[in-house]
Amino acid sequence: MKGIKNHYDASFKLRAVELSYERSNISELARELGIKASLLYKWRKDYQEYGSNSFPGKGNLKLTPEQERIVELERKLKDAELERDILKKGNQHFLQERSMKYRFIKNHECQFPIEKMCIILKIHSSSYYKWKNKGCSNRLLRKNLMLDKIKYLYFKFKQRYGSPRIHSELNALGYRISVKTVAKYMQELGLRSKLSKKFRVTTDSKHNYLTVNNLLNRDFYASKPSMKWVSDITYIQTQEGFLYLTTIIDLYDRKVIGWSLSNTMSTEDTTLSAWRMAIKNRSIKKGMLFHSDRGIQYASKKFANTLDSYGVIRSMSRKGNCWDNAVAESFFKSLKTEMIYGNKLITREKMKKQIFQYIEIWYNRNRRHKALNYKTIFEFNNNLQFLKNVA
Structure with missing residues (x-):
């Protein structure tokens, strides 16, 4: 009758399997037993695999201890x-x-x-x-949105940003959120900007060239362009040896206006090369202050005479005092933390391309600077130009 299911106990299954080994036609035996041939084949397979423990009931296989x-x-x-x-x-x-x-x-x-x-x-x-x-409350929906945006910005800027810069990016996108809340959310997400490392000293101040006093005196504010420039040199390790990066930064907007990347530490390849780029990018007037450390590349007669010819006033850090040139040191810290540390060594040629992208595309155009109230250099200059036009 339809709806009635047949249940076969273990004894029935076992006898049917034993009988099937004695008969040549399994299909015929299945018809005689009133079961499908496929079911009888299944019982035979279970018996071959599990022996007499094959039929504990309800179709579950009985296992040995x-x-x-x-x-x-x-x-x-x-x-x-x-x-x-x-x-x-x-x-x-x-x-x-x-x-x-x-x-x-x-x-x-x-x-x-x-x-x-x-x-x-x-x-x-x-x-x-x-x-x-x-369902989610409006408050939770907003939090989830902020978490997603923070993660997106964090990885967009290659894990370089901490909460203050992420906060500025969110504000620039139109989201109103406090820097404390951003810091809290970043902590929840386990996101933090890349850690810094100590730097190797590259300044060679053991020379007989004339040095000058520290006229900058840690006053890193400049009210107009080309009022104060600072410069420094650092090493960068590659697969093929060191590269030496020389930078010149205008304290007015913290832009790297001149830089050179060289295989040697000669004055021609370092300070003079960066100087030539800087004066092409920004005009200068007599009385501009140029600050550096006491390294031989800055103290050499060739470089000193070049600055004198433009009427530039020279200033040098005190011996062994990196804080006297903190802005230039800070740039190198950012470069190595945000781009170099944690990555594998690459060739000189690849490193040159990466440094070009870091300075010209990232640092000078897109990076938010604490000294500029977390504006980009582009935003800072455009905002000042706008205020001048309004005035």
Whole structure:
């Protein structure tokens, strides 16, 4: 009768299998027993694999104690792998708040079992379902939006920005949020700007050339362009040896107006080369202050005479005092922290291309500078020009 199912006990199955080995026509035997041939073949297969323990009832295979131990170990291994995958996906820094745990579970429902994620993240599944069915509040929706924007900006700027610059970028995009909130969200997400390292001293002040006094005296403010320039030299390691980067920065807007990258530390390749670029980019007048360290490239007669010919006043840091040239030192710190440290050594040619991109595309155009109230150099100059036009 339709709707009635036949149930076969273990004894019936076992006898049917034994009989099938004695008969040549299995299909005919199946018809005689009132079952499908495919079912009889399945019983034969189970019997070949598990022997007399094949038919414990309800279709479940009965395992030997040893087999049960193996299955249990496999289950535990599978659980451990699942827990590892969930924790790997849900970095602990991302899951400090309950709302973030809920959000993580919702985003990974198709990948991991919900109950398992709730256990690992130590929340009740009922709480999660209640949150999910209730939906997100406007406040939580805004927070989630900010978290996504912060992550996007952080990786867009190659992990170079901390909370103040991320805050400025968000404000520039029209989002109103405090820098403290940005810092809090970045901490929740486990995001922080790249760490700095100590630098090797490249200044060779052991020479007989004439040095001058520190006229800049750590006054790094300039009210107009080409009023005060600062310069310094650093080394950069590559696969093929060192490159030497010389920069000249205008303190008015912190722009790198002149720079050179050379294989040698000669005055011609370093300071003079950077100077030629600087005077092409910005005009100068007599009385401009040029500050540097006491290195031989700045103290040499050739470079000193060049500055004198333009009526430039020279200034030098005190011996062994890097803070006297803090702005130039800060640029090198930013360069090495944001671009070089943590990356593999590359060839000189590739390094030259990367430094060009860093200075001309990133630093001079897109990077937000603390000294400019977290404006880019472009925004700073355009804003001042606008104010002059209004006045």
